[in-house]
């Protein structure tokens with residue numbers, strides 16, 4: 001069964017996200033992808049299809065959190081910028097809280113992101 005993965009990256013981490021997507025493109029092409037607006041436009045440039053939500057500061061994190069709460073997301077890869085300050089910090093915290101509330105896998109760096117993808121890939125082939 002197809003898996004839905006959410007991809008989100010702060011501005012300081014967008015290059016890392018593009019590199020991560022390219023590194024895992026063989027799996028990601030088999031998944032349904034959803035992303036916050038600007039992250040999604042970068043992912044489109046890799047040739048993958050992606051459902052773009054609003055930009056993060058305009059409610060995109062909240063939209064993805066709502067999907068997670070509704071059981072519509074199998075994993076979230078969210079490269080946060082630990083050095084940045086964000087006007088929508090409450091939405092970011094809310095997204096992470098919802099992941100903990102509903103036990104949705106959440107990776108905040110590439111190392112954990114790879115583990116999530118490997119885990120979901122195993123699911124796909126079994």
Ligand SMILES: O=C(CO)COP(=O)(O)O
Pocket residue numbers: 008009010011035036037038039040054055056057060061092
């Ligand atoms: O702000 C974000 C996550 O909190 C990301 O939003 P964008 O992908 O629209 O830049």
